[in-house]
Amino acid sequence: MAEFPTSARVVIIGGGAVGASALYHLAKAGWTDAVLLEKNELTAGSTWHAAGNVPTFSSSWSIMNMQRYSAQLYRGLGDAVDYPMNYHVTGSVRLGHSAERLREFQRVAGMGRYQGMDLDILGPDEVRSRYPFLETHDLSGALYDPYDGDIDPAQLTQALAKGARALGARIERFCPATGVRREGDEWIVQTPKGDIRCEIVVNAAGYYAREVGKWFGRDVPMMVMSHQYMLFDTIPELAQWTAEVGHKLPLLRDVDSSYYLRQEKMGFNLGPYERNCRAHWVTKDDPFPEDFSFQLFPDDLERLEWYIADAMARVPLLEKAALTKVINGPIPYTPDGNPLIGPMPGVPNAFEACVFTFGICQAGGAGKVLAEWVTEGATEWDMWSCDPRRFTGFEDQDYCVKKGMEVYGHEYAIGFPHHAWPEGRDKKLSVVHERTKALGAVYGAYNGWERALWYARPGDDASEEGTQTWRREGPWFGAVREECLAVRDAAGILDLPGFSRFRISGAGTIDWLTRQITGKVPAVGRLGLGYFADDKGRIVTEMSISRIAEDEVLLITAATAQSHDRDWLQSHLDPGLTFREETDLWSCQILTGPKSRAILAEVTKADLTKPWLTWQEADIGGARVMLMRVSFAGELGWEIHSRTEDTASVWEIVMRAGTGHGLRPFGMFALNSLRIEKGYRAWKGDLSTDYTVLQGGLDRFVDWTKPDFRGKAALAAEQQRGVTKRFVTLTAQVGDCDPPYMSTLWHNGEVVGETTSAYWGHRTGACVALGMLRADLAQAGTALEIEVFGTRYPALVQGDGPIWDPKNERIRA
Ligand SMILES: Cc1cc2nc3c(=O)[nH]c(=O)nc-3n(C[C@H](O)[C@H](O)[C@H](O)COP(=O)(O)OP(=O)(O)OC[C@H]3O[C@@H](n4cnc5c(N)ncnc54)[C@H](O)[C@@H]3O)c2cc1C
Secondary structure (H helix, E strand, C coil): CCCCCCEEEEEEECCCHHHHHHHHHHHHCCCCCEEEECCCCCCCCCHHHCCCECCCCCCCHHHHHHHHHHHHHHHHHHHHHCCCCCEECCCEEEEECCHHHHHHHHHHHHHHHHCCCCCEEECHHHHHHHCCCCCCCCCCEEEEECCCCEECHHHHHHHHHHHHHHHCCEEECCCCCCEEEEECCEEEEECCCCCEEEEEEEECCHHHHHHHHHCCCCCCCCEEEEEEEEEECCCHHHHHHHHHHCCCCCEEEECCCCEEEEEECCEEEEEECCCCCCEECCCCCCCCCCCCCCCCCCCCHHHHHHHHHHHHHHCHHHHHCCEEEEEEEEEEECCCCCCEEEECCCCCCEEEEECCCCHHHHHHHHHHHHHHHHHHCCCCCCCHHHCHHHCCCCCCHHHHHHHHHHHHHCCCCCCCCCCCCCCCCCCECCCCHHHHHHCCEEEEEECCEEEEEEECCCCCCCCCHHHCCCCCCCCCHHHHHHHHHHHHHCEEEEECCCCEEEEEECCCHHHHHHHHECCCCCCCCEEEEEEEECCCCEEEEEEEEEEEECCEEEEEECHHHHHHHHHHHHHHCCCCCEEEECHHHEEEEEEECCCHHHHHHHHCCCCCCCCCCEEEEEEECCEEEEEECCCCCCCCEEEEEEEHHHHHHHHHHHHHHHHHHCEEECCHHHHHHHHHHCCCCCECCCECCCCECCCCCCHHHCCCCCCCCCCHHHHHHHHHHCCCEEEEEEEECCCCCCCCCCCEEEECCEEEEEEEEEEEECCCCEEEEEEEEEHHHCCCCCEEEEEECCEEEEEEECCCCCCCCCCCCCCCC
């Protein structure tokens, strides 16, 4: 027997489907000096008892990418590693009971086709041809996914393990990691068999991930649900039908009723995501177990009764079968239900690939993504939806439990664009929260911060139910229009708590920052946008840079980017520079619109003639504030940055001064409309690592004269080759819904691009979309089509500049 390894380049903690896939992909990338530690036998966590469904369906582009990759990988894996597996590609039908649900299917089918998958929408009558035993009288239609199927999770894990071993990677079973410590640049992973010294550690510990995270000082945002499926005995009619047609039934998902029903041998497997769900290991009398290997929870059929009855009404054949077995196992959830794959926030050379809710269908893709993070420091697809840094530390256990249960209970719910589920709110409140609330604010959470989305007028429906629609004109629409027009004609104020703020100072600051961003660092007293590219020239992040002094800058970035941007800056910081986070010290009001100067003039003696993209210190009612002359709304305006303790008085003084000038509070929905008309990109929608800085149309933020900056070589090579895709603004004559993210753009019957954001522009009276288009078509006046929920509508490429105030005259006024 080989000796226990005392060193390795990478140690993976956890031998479920995900850990095994991570090891396999690392080995395939040539990183064979990798060891996987499993405390018990491989699959002992959630993997052994998983149902093994392998859908490709997702309303998230990146997760669909991951699942599509998994399905492709699994098809060839048995042969590739010489380990035959039970993988049945049965296809699936996903039932729709409403027009809104069918729109979801159309959207996902559109994305799927763009990823090369032939997903199909079936009418109620066609569903029966795929699934003969179905009651269809109350259906609106279905989505057919020919790639869906089920795999034996244990065989999958063993196949991945075999492939990894064959390439030289090692697996130590019955060998728990018991702790880690840092020595110099190395991690020491402790086990009862001895220490392993390594460069990189991966937490792939499934529902134990929180315990493992603690060793790194990391509070993994997660909780554990109990999830059940039921196995039903052989049904002779089903056996006979299967013998006749020579294949199994497609997997059935009744998503509006919230369960799947799969043919299992000649019987069924029924798996609900029930509303009356149950969390485990969250109370003192139900502590987290030291070890739960190969164990299950007791059956809890009471919770499932409604679902069994519903499934029997849908597929009456099920009534004939005896229930033979219930599997009730632990399944981990993050607060948004997506897994954690990527860098462990704030911890060097440590990664996470854990907390998977759909870890069988995602294992393949997750292994690829994790291996890319480890070996290249970046991933092929933008994976923000799964990036551990999307959580920032405010997610305490109570929050994780509430959100996890909420996601589980709505696992199949439609992700409407204006809707958010109500749990876990009011985690962080602006100091003027009560005041904006009194004015009718309806809030949304941004990194835990409550920000006004819109201001409801008397009689407006501000209910959560009111937002469960794809339609543009929900209850908020009229109010948002008034807010936008107030910003256009008079002035608006938006209370914007939660910006992430980092101050960097010391000799060499500017030289360092010049190497980090693609463009120029502004002069003292000025501010501007800085784009941070990766080595491939792709857009990592965008920050506003205020030059405070010769050797000092203040970087302000999105609330949700807090952990991401902090990690990026700190991990690239030159030694000797001082880094200070000031996120909690300050807050911000956006004051914008043609009357904003007159309003400010009443409350401060600051020089309000200072040009666009300058900042100055000013006094408002005795409070020292920073006035930054910028407006994401694209009008004359200032951001008023005040110390948190001064913010309430500043807000009140400005509001009072605004009364005579038509000042009106506005919210994030209006800001979205205004910024899209102005062609201003939003991070992780329009700006992501799916695009390079040049594709993103950010050429004017690239300073080629600089000797070097991160990504320069790649961007220069791209420039030389010719940029193949270009950022464009479009106007679209769509129906009653604005195009969701990744709606496809068509030209001469071919897909030639996609939207990255779209919204109704109230100033321009048009549906405005931002997107990426094949470069040869990216010229003003090109007529395109845009596919929205399966229908193609005319769209027109606009000129180089934004469609609102293309010469920036209003903003510079
Ligand atoms: C009833 C049920 C049905 C499901 N059906 C599906 C399905 O149809 N499709 C789907 O995609 N997903 C399904 N899932 C979810 C799926 O099971 C999980 O998402 C998946 O198994 C997670 O894999 P993993 O490798 O991340 O974690 P796990 O399989 O839990 O693996 C983690 C491993 O880490 C090991 N470990 C923990 N701590 C240590 C340590 N300190 N040292 C060494 N090893 C350690 C554990 O022993 C464990 O083996 C289902 C879950 C349940 C409960």
